[in-house]
Amino acid sequence: MADGPLRIAVLGCADIAWRRMLPAVVATPGIRLVAVAGRDRARAARFAAEFGGEPVEGYEQVLARPDVEAVYVPLPPGLHAEWVGAALRAGKHVLAEKPLATTAAAAASLVALAGRRGLVLLENYMFVRHPLHAEVRRLLGDGVLGELRGFTGVFGVPPRPDGDIRYRPAPAGGALTDLGGYPVRAAQLFLGPELDVVAATARYDLRRAVDLSGTALLVTSAGVSAQLAFGLESSYRCAYELWGSQGRLVVDRAFTPPPDHAPRILVERRGSTTEKVVAPRDQFAEVLRAFVLAVREGRACDLGGGAILRQAALVDRIRETAVWAGM
Ligand SMILES: NC(=O)c1ccc[n+]([C@@H]2O[C@H](COP(=O)([O-])OP(=O)(O)OC[C@H]3O[C@@H](n4cnc5c(N)ncnc54)[C@H](OP(=O)(O)O)[C@@H]3O)[C@@H](O)[C@H]2O)c1
Known part of the structure; x- marks a missing residue:
């Protein structure tokens, strides 16, 4: 099992990442932002300057990095299935913005993929x-x-x-x-x-x-x-x-x-x-704590598996x- 803070990257310089999730990452012990990936390098650089990590152009590059253990995916919902799937196939744990997918079938296949790979997959219905x-x-x-x-x-x-x-x-x-x-x-x-x-x-x-x-x-x-x-x-x-x-x-x-x-x-x-x-x-910080515990200690979380499937259905x-x- 890896030691030290969970090394996370963000896929997409989203408004919600800027306003809520990345400030919570910075303030939460046990997790560290190592890369910010965006379609536009300048925007990624602005995020990295504010919250840390390395700016990266393109999402694939981040998924290929061995120093990234997990990703936060705040892309538009219709892109979640593609990029959450790619992240899981690259061996990364995933904290996905809500909704995980736009259909129950797509959500079920991502939950199954995470299960087969032994990876954590949570959906950020943070208020819970x-x-x-x-x-x-x-x-x-x-x-x-x-x-x-x-x-x-x-x-x-x-x-x-x-x-x-x-x-x-x-x-x-x-x-x-x-x-x-x-x-x-x-x-x-x-x-x-x-x-x-x-x-x-x-x-x-x-x-x-x-x-x-x-x-x-x-x-x-x-x-x-x-x-x-x-x-x-x-x-x-x-x-x-x-x-x-x-x-x-x-x-x-x-x-x-x-x-x-x-x-x-x-x-x-x-x-x-x-x-x-x-x-x-800070309910975003609470989600991050739950994510770290799920990855590091295998702790169950009510933002994963069955809860995702019932919600999507x-x-x-x-x-x-x-x-x-x-x-
Ligand atoms: N949990 C919450 O409280 C909460 C609150 C608000 C939103 N959300 C969720 O967070 C996600 C993002 O919402 P948001 O309001 O932050 O959206 P947003 O500001 O528009 O961010 C989406 C990001 O996705 C990337 N992207 C990649 N392909 C795109 C495309 N074709 N069109 C637009 N953006 C594209 C862009 O980043 P790059 O250009 O840098 O790649 C963009 O900044 C959604 O799933 C939403 O439901 C959650």
């Missing part, structure tokens, strides 16, 4: 690692809401600049791929993995050939429902609510709290409201079920 949600689960376990009757999860953002990868059918594409996965993942956290998709809708931009927003209704075998909404064309909302026989619980800024933000859990019961504040945590089902409205 924030202690906020463990605290919500503890409150549910304590019976604060009585019996759980339903979940509501939303993630919507105002329109992005026209050239954004989210407005291109390839290699990225649309609201379900980019944002829908968050409430889908959160619904599974609280209602369990065995959810069925009952109905879904999508508003489709005919000119750009991408979905701009959507909704989905999921249900457990006990009839507990999850109502989800997501979109790239609304005011900002990023929240979930759990509703039980004796009260309701609301979490705002649920999926993307900044590292210095102390999230609040609001519980409303029998006419009175209480608030619990959870300590700030539900997103596929939402896409197949959706009633599309073209605009």
Whole structure:
């Protein structure tokens, strides 16, 4: 087993790498950035100057380097299958941005490839690692809401600049791929993995050939429902609510709290409201810690294997079920 910090490279000078992941890499013990690969050397050099590592033009060159043990892949989702696959075949552990792939079949083949090669493959649904949600689960376990009757999860953002990868059918594409996965993942956290998709809708931009927003209704075998909404064309909302026989619980800024933000859990019961504040945590750093432990110590992580497959299957089902409205 290798010693010292995990030597990681990034494939693609992405906005999310600059804003969240690479600052977390720099601040996290046990991991070191050794290379930044981009299509454009100057952009890679700007990233390397800020966060360290060697700038490299082209992704293949980085995969060929023996000093790179692992890669972080924040490419547009439609390119993940190609480059995550290439990284695994080159013997690298992979932390992939969400979603790992744009279809369940592609996700399954990457998970199988990682398994055959004995490599770690995690999907960066980073909010799952924030202690906020463990605290919500503890409150549910304590019976604060009585019996759980339903979940509501939303993630919507105002329109992005026209050239954004989210407005291109390839290699990225649309609201379900980019944002829908968050409430889908959160619904599974609280209602369990065995959810069925009952109905879904999508508003489709005919000119750009991408979905701009959507909704989905999921249900457990006990009839507990999850109502989800997501979109790239609304005011900002990023929240979930759990509703039980004796009260309701609301979490705002649920999926993307900044590292210095102390999230609040609001519980409303029998006419009175209480608030619990959870300590700030950098959820990207939490993902990195889990990644290092998975690689170095074989520690299981809820961002890998079965969780990836269940998530991808539900997103596929939402896409197949959706009633599309073209605009
Ligand atoms: N976990 C989270 O909180 C979070 C938040 C936002 C986004 N994401 C995910 O992170 C990924 C990247 O999102 P982003 O907003 O950071 O995107 P972005 O800024 O557009 O970055 C994507 C990068 O991919 C590379 N690339 C290679 N081929 C490309 C092509 N044909 N078109 C565009 N870019 C190409 C580019 O880097 P080079 O030119 O340097 O190669 C580009 O900078 C997506 O999977 C997204 O879902 C995750």
